[in-house]
Amino acid sequence: MSIKLEHLNYIYSQGTAYEKRALNDVCLEIPHGEFVGIIGHTGSGKSTLIQHLNGLLRASSGELYYNGENIYREGYDMRKLRNEVGLVFQYPEHQLFEIDVLTDVCFGPKNQGLSPEESRERALEALRLVGLKEKYYQSSPFELSGGQKRRTAIAGVLAMRPKVLVLDEPTAGLDPKGRDDILDQIAYLHEKSDMTVILVSHSMEDIARYADRLIVMNKGAVMYNDEPKKVFEHYRELEEVGLAAPQVTYIMHDLVKRGMSVRTDVTTVAEAADEIMRTLVHHCTNS
Amino acid sequence: MIRDITIGQYYPAKSMIHRLDPRVKLVCTLLYLVSLFMFRSISGYLIATLFLAAVIRISRVPFSFIVRGLKPIVMLLMITVLFNLFLTRNGEVLFHAWIFTVTEGGLVTAVYMAVRLIYLIIGSSLMTFTTTPNELTDGIEALLHPLNKIHVPVHEVAMMMSIALRFIPILLEETDKIMKAQIARGADFESGNIIQRAKSMIPLLVPLFVSAFRRANDLAMAMEARCYRGGEGRTKMKPLRYKYRDYAAYIVMIAYVVLVVAVGRMLPLHVWIF
Ligand SMILES: Nc1ncnc2c1ncn2[C@@H]1O[C@H](COP(=O)(O)OP(=O)(O)OP(=O)(O)O)[C@@H](O)[C@H]1O
Ligand SMILES: [Mg+2]
Numbered sequence: 001m002s003i004k005l006e007h008l009n010y011i012y013s014q015g016t017a018y019e020k021r022a023l024n025d026v027c028l029e030i031p032h033g034e035f036v037g038i039i040g041h042t043g044s045g046k047s048t049l050i051q052h053l054n055g056l057l058r059a060s061s062g063e064l065y066y067n068g069e070n071i072y073r074e075g076y077d078m079r080k081l082r083n084e085v086g087l088v089f090q091y092p093e094h095q096l097f098e099i100d101v102l103t104d105v106c107f108g109p110k111n112q113g114l115s116p117e118e119s120r121e122r123a124l125e126a127l128r129l130v131g132l133k134e135k136y137y138q139s140s141p142f143e144l145s146g147g148q149k150r151r152t153a154i155a156g157v158l159a160m161r162p163k164v165l166v167l168d169e170p171t172a173g174l175d176p177k178g179r180d181d182i183l184d185q186i187a188y189l190h191e192k193s194d195m196t197v198i199l200v201s202h203s204m205e206d207i208a209r210y211a212d213r214l215i216v217m218n219k220g221a222v223m224y225n226d227e228p229k230k231v232f233e234h235y236r237e238l239e240e241v242g243l244a245a246p247q248v249t250y251i252m253h254d255l256v257k258r259g260m261s262v263r264t265d266v267t268t269v270a271e272a273a274d275e276i277m278r279t280l281v282h283h284c285t286n287s
Numbered sequence: 288m289i290r291d292i293t294i295g296q297y298y299p300a301k302s303m304i305h306r307l308d309p310r311v312k313l314v315c316t317l318l319y320l321v322s323l324f325m326f327r328s329i330s331g332y333l334i335a336t337l338f339l340a341a342v343i344r345i346s347r348v349p350f351s352f353i354v355r356g357l358k359p360i361v362m363l364l365m366i367t368v369l370f371n372l373f374l375t376r377n378g379e380v381l382f383h384a385w386i387f388t389v390t391e392g393g394l395v396t397a398v399y400m401a402v403r404l405i406y407l408i409i410g411s412s413l414m415t416f417t418t419t420p421n422e423l424t425d426g427i428e429a430l431l432h433p434l435n436k437i438h439v440p441v442h443e444v445a446m447m448m449s450i451a452l453r454f455i456p457i458l459l460e461e462t463d464k465i466m467k468a469q470i471a472r473g474a475d476f477e478s479g480n481i482i483q484r485a486k487s488m489i490p491l492l493v494p495l496f497v498s499a500f501r502r503a504n505d506l507a508m509a510m511e512a513r514c515y516r517g518g519e520g521r522t523k524m525k526p527l528r529y530k531y532r533d534y535a536a537y538i539v540m541i542a543y544v545v546l547v548v549a550v551g552r553m554l555p556l557h558v559w560i561f
Contacts, residue, residue, distance in 0.1 A: 016352075056467045079473070087471040094461075095468035097493035107490065111473025142497065156472060 003030040003053060003085075003164065003196075008062035010048055010220075022048040024220040026062070032163075033194040035187070037207035037228070040217030041242040046200045047090060049217065050166045053198070054085040083112055086162025090169050090200075093149030096141035101132070101152050104141050108160040119159075126159035127152075129189065131181055147178045154182065158189075164196040165189070171206070183210060204246045208232070208267035216243070229265040248272040296356075298416040304346040305417045308533045309426030315540045316414040322544050323403050323410075326551020332402060334547045339406060339413075348416045356412045357405065364404055371397035420452035429527050442518025450506070458499060465494045 010023035022045045030036055040046050051057040052064060055071055055078045064071050066081055089095070098104035102123055109119035127137065130151040136144060141152055154170060167186070171179040183199075187210050190197045201207050207214055207228060214231045216224040218241045224231045232238075235245035235253070252264045252272060262279050266272045304312070323335060343350065377392025415423070428445035435441050466476065469490045476487055 051467065054471060056470060079475075082471060082473060087468075089464070089468045089471070092468065094498055095465055095472075095490075095494055097490050097497075107469075107474075108472040111475070160473065 002032055002065075002067065004028070004065040004068075005052070006063045006065070008049075008052060008059045008064065010045075010052070010057060011060045012048075014060060022220050023052075023059070026220075026222055028215065028222060028225065030196065030198065032196055035190050035197045035210055035212045036199070037211030037214045038198065038200045038217060039202065039204065039207055039214065039243060040223075044217040045220040046217055047168055048220075050087065050168055050198065050200060053164070053166055054082045054087050056087070083160060084162055085164045085166065086157040086160050088154050088157045088165070088167045088170055090172070092153030092156075092170075093141075093146065095153060095156075096149060099140060100138050101127070101141050101144070102137045104152060105155045105159050108156055112160060122159045122161065123155070126155035129158055129185055130155045131185065147174050150174065150178075151182070162195070164198065166198040166200075168200045169202065170199070171201070171203070179206070186210075204232075204244060205268075208246045216241075229267050232267060233265065296415065297419050298348045298352060300347040300417075302345060302347040302417070303532070304342065304413075306532070307417075307536055308527055308529055309418050309422040310429055310527060311529075311533045311536045312414050312418055313423075313426045313430060315536065316411055318540055318544055319410045320407055322547050323406055325544075325548045328551050331547050331551025332399070334543070334550060335406060338543050338547075339409060342413060343409075346413060346417050348413065353409055353412065353416070357408060360404070360408055364401055367404060368397045368401050371400050421449055424449035424452065425523075425527060440518070442521065446518075454499075454502070457502070458495070461498050462491065462495060465491055465498075 005026055005028040008023055008026040009021070012018070012020040012022055024045075026049065038046050038049070048057065052059060058072065066085070069076065071078070071081055096104050098107065102120070105123035105126055106116075106119040109122045110116070114122070124137075132148060132151045132155065136148060141149060144152065150170070150173075154167070157165070165186070170182055170186075174182070183206060186197060186199070189195055199207070199211065211228055214224065214226065214228040215222060216231060216238070223237075223241065224234065232245040232249045235249055238245055246267055248266060248269055248271075249264065252262055252266060252275070255262050255276070256264055260276075260279060262275050266275050319335075319338075326332070326335070343353065372389055372393050373387055375390060375393035375396045376388065377390050377396070379391045380388060381391055381394060382389040418426070424445045427448070428441055431439070431441045431445075470476070474487060474490050476484070476491070479487065
């Protein structure tokens, strides 16, 4: 159970004056059950890349294997692929259209051929997961606030119970609490149901907190593909391509420069606090 | 799919034609279209063809790109040709079967009509290929400016046009995005009978309308916030000014029109159409 990309290239508007190379020889392997973060500056090809994962875009060249099967093979069942790989787009609230929230979330399950009762069941479950209050279930999706719309849209994909969940900047434009709520829920789902999660984000902090592995995109190519802490070691190179390591990385490096022997490969605030405490205690007991 | 429509699309390139003042291009295109109906002989067609070929060459728009723009009118072209072919009774009968009769005159008319239509389309799309929508509306506004005197709101009309033109690619992109998002949720836009298909458009059309209204609202607000209040007393950041090459283009165009009309009407190689 995995996704494998081999020498994937994608060119927008191929053969016209507007030709634009968006992906450049991308090779990746994403095993089942992993929580993968994708990061990269604006226009580095993240959205383009993830649209390949459920066959919405077809690579200009290269192959993509889902569970060992080439999805570009003649007669491959794209519908089945799209049932298993759920994709939440950037600004997904723009896709809402039904008369009320619950019906909108039912759209996906209904398309999967489930009965109305089952769809409803799944929709309710998904709405609970994203933490939308019950009083909104019957209101028009156009009356909700931005964050509530976002939750509804994410629920619309979750209700399809995908085996792989791909989220394109699900938290852009949300308040800090809303952001943490949604990401915590996704992390919880990931743990509970061993769903593969692929999260595109601009926030190094978020990625550091949740992801097992971090893919850094630069100009349509994969620049790094490693554990977050190993990637953050290259914070100088990251800065050169318009990114940054989490703030704690900088603090730790600064502390080392000033003579404190802390580890620099910590990525979250909690880890950093522990590490600093440990060093201080060690320091005190020694002297 | 939707992106394949090339009529009315700008083709970025660096060429003499691209640099011309939009007014020149508008006027010359109009003159060329009119000139196509001003001659009746084969020599006229030859000159019109050479002129068009030369302009295409100078504009650096690939010929294949221009031909692609002709695809949508193939149907129209066929109908015109067939009507002319079978309904014109003129000259020697070349072919007769049941109710269909093809005469020499009909054949000639059909071919000429097709050529004229094709040149008409190529001529006008050449203008849009080489002029950005903004330049185009600027040009139209400048040319129609005298109508202000009889209280035609020229500036407002031009503004509406440029906004409409600007929105076309935005809405296409939006359509593409929403379509993908719904396909990802299992929507199916392709199969089923006509009623099912119409129904399956709802998940696409509702968000599209909502977003169009939202964008229109935002734009109106943004214009208001920058104190936009119509054309009165408004000056341009880049006013249109004729340059040397624009006068040269006018002269070439006039020379062409005179030549094609004179030669087309007077040379003895006559093949009458009307
Ligand atoms: N529909 C399209 N047509 C043509 N070019 C496109 C299209 N969509 C994206 N591109 C181009 O492809 C490149 C990659 O775009 P993509 O949307 O994948 O970037 P991204 O990494 O998701 O950026 P962001 O962080 O802003 O979302 C960009 O340079 C963009 O200009
Ligand atoms: Mg993106």
